[in-house]
Amino acid sequence: MSAPDSASGTVWGIGVGPGDPELLTLKALRLIRAAPVLAYPAPETGDSFARGIAAPHLPGGQTEIAIRMPIGDGAFPKADIYDAAADVIAGHAAAGRDVAVLCEGDPFFYGSFMYLYARLAGRCPVRIVPGVSSLMACADAAGTPLAARNDVLTVIPAPLPEPELRRRLADCEAAAVVKLGRHLGKLKRVLAGLDLVSRTRYVERATLGNERVLPLAGLPEDAAPYFSMLLVHKRGEAWR
Amino acid sequence: MSAPDSASGTVWGIGVGPGDPELLTLKALRLIRAAPVLAYPAPETGDSFARGIAAPHLPGGQTEIAIRMPIGDGAFPKADIYDAAADVIAGHAAAGRDVAVLCEGDPFFYGSFMYLYARLAGRCPVRIVPGVSSLMACADAAGTPLAARNDVLTVIPAPLPEPELRRRLADCEAAAVVKLGRHLGKLKRVLAGLDLVSRTRYVERATLGNERVLPLAGLPEDAAPYFSMLLVHKRGEAWR
Structure with missing residues (x-):
């Protein structure tokens, strides 16, 4: 991984737990509240489950990036959607803004965050906060x-x-x-x-x-x- | 499971996460702070890792039960130690006091809490709070x-x-x-x-x-x- 620019924002992959908003960790809560930019997976239409878990804790006024994706069995990563989302997120980081990526459960247990991680690591600092897994x-x-x-x-x-x-x-x-x-x-x-x-x-x-x-x-x-x-x-x- | 007495305290098996005290969940924090009695596994001598994770969050003044146990490979559950601990915990519950049992990681992922659970379920209300797993x-x-x-x-x-x-x-x-x-x-x-x-x-x-x-x-x-x-x-x- 190349050394990130010290002025860069950090991308946080944050596990928000299985569903109960009270199962967020203290660390997740702190980072989600502080980040100027939030990103999260969402269905093609309708609400994001990950955002819904964090919703009771959001202070308002944050920039939000909904990564809209067809869900279901056959819907393995749509590379172009992740490419585009990674570019937007990397742009915020390059401008010095931290981005909190909300992930259902834990980010690395069959989670779609791995596709963003693969595209962002090396471009900006990326760190993971484990969450309670389903x-x-x-x-x-x-x-x-x-x-x-x-x-x-x-x-x-x-x-x-x-x-x-x-x-x-x-x-x-x-x-x-x-x-x-x-x-x-x-x-x-x-x-x-x-x-x-x-x-x-x-x-x-x-x-x-x-x-x-x-x-x-x-x-x-x-x-x-x-x-x-x-x-x-x-x-x-x-x-x- | 027999219906517990409504005046009974509840035994909470609470995952405190893998080590960083900031990886406690909001729910774990709330219940641990509110419980008049804490219980936790501990080595035969020395400090409990689970208690150490929760320590920065403890209000002080709680009754504490250290369940001291030889650790290591061959040391599968010492039935008499768990029997005795379960009796003490059930006694507190019967007297109307909630007991927070601190569990490293998650209570049910290879965790010793299962041995207490087996002895307490049916005697008093027992509930689990999942934690971030190692x-x-x-x-x-x-x-x-x-x-x-x-x-x-x-x-x-x-x-x-x-x-x-x-x-x-x-x-x-x-x-x-x-x-x-x-x-x-x-x-x-x-x-x-x-x-x-x-x-x-x-x-x-x-x-x-x-x-x-x-x-x-x-x-x-x-x-x-x-x-x-x-x-x-x-x-x-x-x-x-």
Whole structure:
């Protein structure tokens, strides 16, 4: 990384946590309030979830950059959108202004901030503030440890092909299946085939007012919102 | 879970984050300051790391319960120590006092809180507040995403036997090896055998003043402190 200009602003990739605005860290709060410029991912139309988490804490009067992006499975990074956003952000930094990039959960856990990071590191100072991840928030909401003792924990994206999902879940001790969306029906099928349905909990919108936690066996739907997860514990409650 | 007495205090399992006291959440801060009783894990002699993280925020005058425990590999839960601690904590709750149990990182990510949880749930109201996990803090410190796109992320405890470590690391896309300690030399051997040393970063004491981040190839030691981690990315920086 080249040495940044000392007059440059800093780009902060800031984890704002899983949803509850009270799960911001003190550091995130301080930096978000102080930054003259905010940037955040947003859907093509409508509100940004990341901005919504920070909203109760914003002082007003900040310049805002909504990075609007199609969301969903197939929507892997649209390079031109990130290129353009990185240019705007780098321009603010070059002018000496700090930019707080709001990231759902933690910036580097399957987060889109990595695409900005790849474009900005070396052009201006970029620093990361870790946040509470949905991975931990879902386990805490379910009242069940993610992993105990020397268990291997496997985090599995639901869009993977069914044979790979089956292989990974067959070989895990504890697993979290992320990015459920329209893949929930496929996961139900795979888990039933492995006789793991009774070992699986479903968690939706952890830490939000409309949080839902239930055994997978009691879940009628075959599709889930983006902010949902399956937690599988093959050994049951071995930690008791 | 039986319905708790409405006059009972609540036991809060509170993640205090990876080390930087500024990485406490607003919710953790509020609950820790308000609780008349604090409990926390501590070594047999000396200071509690979890209490140290919260220390700058404590108002003073709280009752404190240090749960003193031998630490290290072989030291899986000493049932009698947890039984006794749970009895003391349940006693405070029964008397109507809230108890804040301070947990390093997140309470349910390989955390010892699960052993208290197993003993307290059903006896009194127990609630969890997720915290910033070392898993995310280490990736953020290393400036490298934990997992991208549809990569499977495997979290592997270093005390596992060498053949199992080899098998798991051979089959991973991205991995975090936790609980390094005296197992670092073993991990170096396994990763060298898989030609993955150049794909591995070492992170020690993430977010603390004496944080260290370096390529595994540049690390002379064969033992590591408890608060350290290896991050392996087999595909390199596929997210760029």
